[in-house]
Amino acid sequence: MFDKLKKKFSDIFSGNKENGPKDSLTATRDSVAPQKEKTIRRDELESTIEETLLEADVSYDATEEIIEKLKANLGKLKRKIDYPAVEEELKSVVRDVIQHNNKDAVNLLTVEKKPFVILFLGINGTGKTTTIGKLAYYLKSNNKSVVLSASDTFRAGAIDQLNILAGNVGVEIIKHDFRSDPASVAFDAIEHAKARKMDYVLIDSAGRMQTNKNLLDEMKKIKRVAKPDMTILVLDAMIGQDVINQALTFSSEINYDSVIVTKLDTDAKGGSIISISAGIKKPILFVGIGQEMDDIIPFDVEWYLKKIFSS
Numbered sequence: 001m002f003d004k005l006k007k008k009f010s011d012i013f014s015g016n017k018e019n020g021p022k023d024s025l026t027a028t029r030d031s032v033a034p035q036k037e038k039t040i041r042r043d044e045l046e047s048t049i050e051e052t053l054l055e056a057d058v059s060y061d062a063t064e065e066i067i068e069k070l071k072a073n074l075g076k077l078k079r080k081i082d083y084p085a086v087e088e089e090l091k092s093v094v095r096d097v098i099q100h101n102n103k104d105a106v107n108l109l110t111v112e113k114k115p116f117v118i119l120f121l122g123i124n125g126t127g128k129t130t131t132i133g134k135l136a137y138y139l140k141s142n143n144k145s146v147v148l149s150a151s152d153t154f155r156a157g158a159i160d161q162l163n164i165l166a167g168n169v170g171v172e173i174i175k176h177d178f179r180s181d182p183a184s185v186a187f188d189a190i191e192h193a194k195a196r197k198m199d200y201v202l203i204d205s206a207g208r209m210q211t212n213k214n215l216l217d218e219m220k221k222i223k224r225v226a227k228p229d230m231t232i233l234v235l236d237a238m239i240g241q242d243v244i245n246q247a248l249t250f251s252s253e254i255n256y257d258s259v260i261v262t263k264l265d266t267d268a269k270g271g272s273i274i275s276i277s278a279g280i281k282k283p284i285l286f287v288g289i290g291q292e293m294d295d296i297i298p299f300d301v302e303w304y305l306k307k308i309f310s311s
């Protein structure tokens, strides 16, 4: 996960001549024998960082934002500008760019409202249904009671898929027939949870293109009826730049509070988190890191920074 970006940053900031910036940049911390420290060429280093971010699939806009902030921060820096200083500033800028509202992200395990209702949105194949199963597993492992609402009544097989996941995880599920009204399934699931004083209702929804008007109207109806306490958009780390367009089109139609990014385990380049955070400016609540039910972790900015920077 993120190996290429980590390797590249490590090369740059250790002054690795082959992969890092050119010769004039001698790493101060790399010197074995005491040698006269050369002044680093800031412009050259900034271009190398810019190139590295773009190669790691960080979006153009996010890269620009990072480079502009980095230049401004380095310009204000009182201490000597050497590799460790640049690395520290870059890390701080990336932290700033990805922790958009993360401090406001709800800690799911400590919410007081019962049942806490969560609606999941996302287009086909992003991993939405699997993510609902994983989250149910996460909540159940933390001694919470969960009921799933099989409100993807649009795709043949979706109800069965969720039913199997519910069975595997050991949580309840409310389901109606294929093509029935998704909002009424959600309503029943919430009533079921209320009657039994259950902790969470997780509502699946049809994986739809963000451009399909009828399906979006149906989604709005689920939202009106279920009045979810939280709406989560599930995004696939691997679909590159289009993920931002998807997220922005969704937000122009239906408001959502936060996102879950799936398939991070397949992001060898490392830039998806930065692009998504910078592009949509909503908290990332969890990340999916594999296909097993326990392959989900609450997103932690410092965890990500540790994964891409070596120090």
Ligand SMILES: Nc1nc2c(ncn2[C@@H]2O[C@H](COP(=O)(O)OP(=O)(O)OP(=O)(O)O)[C@@H](O)[C@H]2O)c(=O)[nH]1
Pocket: 122, 123, 124, 125, 126, 127, 128, 129, 130, 131, 155, 158, 206, 207, 208, 262, 263, 264, 265, 266, 287, 288, 289, 290, 291, 295
């Ligand atoms: N490697 C990896 N695969 C994942 C992850 N999350 C989901 N997947 C896989 O992605 C594929 C699609 O997942 P689904 O849950 O069926 O996707 P969906 O968005 O619900 O799609 P529809 O049911 O068609 O709406 C499955 O093969 C999952 O196993 C993840 O974090 N890592």
